[in-house]
Amino acid sequence: MSALLQVQDLTVNFALRTGDLTALNGVTFALGEGERLGLVGESGAGKSVAGFAIINLIGKPGYIAGGRVLFQGEEISALPEEAIRRIRGHRISMVFQDPMMTLNPVLTIGTQMVETLQAHRNIGQSEAEAIAVDKLRQVHIPSPEKRLHQYPHEFSGGMRQRIIIAIALLNDPQLIIADEPTTALDVTIQAEIMDLFLELCRQTRMGLILITHDLAVVSETTEKIAVMYAGEIVEEGRTEDVVRRPRHPYTQGLIAALPQGDDQRGTRLNQIPGTMPTLTRIPPGCSFHPRCPHAMDVCSERAPGPLPVAYPDGGGGMAACHLYDPNLGDR
């Protein structure tokens, strides 16, 4: 599989009054053509920031403090803004978690879709409108012709979400970064949107980075998963391995927090004790150690590097956890 995207040691800081906050800390991963990666993790762990950083959209007071991003072999993190703008919304699109980052409240969605198309392609109004209607239909917006003339606030939350998915797909991107694209969608439409993504990945070899907290959706849609905690990827592996046999204690806590179905109805859910540290006060050593049920002395002293983990069928993955350090004893 040829590499579509390579993210190497990407680091993003926010300069706050109280000092720098590291929202992304040396994140590394790769994605092949047609490949589907799920990015999950604690709220505030840096998933959206990772998405923004890939397309170089970190606004002040944030800045990229290190690392690089290669797209189809080209180092796009080094390109001037004008050049990256030709890629953004065209070869790489992002479905933003905040719909209003895509939508302008004072323009009808038809106007916005036509503008997005014409920014990258030399086509006329009616041709552009026809493409827009077609994409809206693909995301199951009923009466798309009539809806073109409506303003964003006249749609339901889930309809807005589908409209920004349609906008992200307008120019047939080669990579789509979808940040919580289905949080407002009911399960039937969610299933159809995921089918649409899957179909595009298979047919056009589009790559997909699916950022979501919904582990069930990730497990049905992606081939591999990266789990983020406090700005770092703490576990990575094949999807079924990570959800069935999570190795990192954070991932284990996450899976255990899911509602367990009818026999447990109404009972308290398992939550991971404590909260993720504010990113300006990340504890020394492993950033998860204050909440970790398996923490050892070394965990508060030294940060674990990425360590290989193995599965019974010979497959492997990565966990950043001292438990998997063969030099540290028994586990």
Place this chain on the structure above:
Amino acid sequence: MNAPFSDKTKPLLSVRDLSKIFDISGGFLDQLTLKNGRLRREKTTVKALNRVSFDIAPGETFSVVGESGCGKSTLGRTVIGLYPPDGGEVHYGGERIDTLSSRRMLPFRRRMQMVFQDPYASLNPRKRVAAILEEPLRFHHPDMTADEVGDRVKEVMEQVGGDVQWLTRLPHEFSGGQRQRISIARALVVDPEFIVADEPISALDVSIQAQILNLMMDAREQRGLTYMFIAHDLSVVEHISTRVAVMYLGSLCEVADVDRLFADPRHPYTRALLSAIPRLGKKKSDHVRLKGEVPTPINLPTGCVFHGRCLYADERCVREIPELLKQDDGVLAACHGVEEGRL
């Protein structure tokens, strides 16, 4: 601060035949259409709610689920008085509230709170989190001292898994899930008795989701809080609800106790919905795929709103609107097929 609503036999909230229509015709020129060679003016309306009726008892967690765009948020907003209804009535604690003046509505504004669906749009971008949380508290509890206000804000911030450091920051400095927790804190801070929570956990990772759901369940037990909970995550709905209402295109199609609904769904839409629940470790599954186009609330279908997508529709379904009828075991279903016993 306030005694939980005590009379358990009477509904806390009672909604009768609630309807809501939005006019989306736009400007005068947009309304003009050419028909048979003549220019005509036509209004385009969205029928977001069609004669919706239900009761919520004190202490219940009444969940509303349904297709995106079916009217759940509109229902929530109309219930707490943010939208005036175009038909029907809303009663709260025995009093009709949809006709109250804004002054007489004031006490209800504290007792009923809403957590809005979009955590990005619902927080004032120019206000620090401290101000966002203190203002409603000062407004509704003018007798509280500054210290009391500060303590209460910190307490709620911790309950939602936030950090006191957050208080000095502006909304745009937070991630989606962090903002969602700030919205939840804003609803909880004034100590309400009824909360409409519109997708309150959709942007949260499952561990924080668990924390918020535990908090909601605790508040229900300890202070008798009542919820109308709008969510699309059915495993969460199954976990925390007492009763569930299923909506389709502005109409209720089924209302049932949570056990009944998940064990024995009646309405064909409910069945399709439950079959599409994604499960951990499951590969893309054999959902009941709905046939046909998603219908539009701009031109409501005749008869049963679901008939165009229903596997069991017949001639009567196309013609006649099914009533929400009580089954032997108390489940309410609006489906001719269920009524006729052919389903």
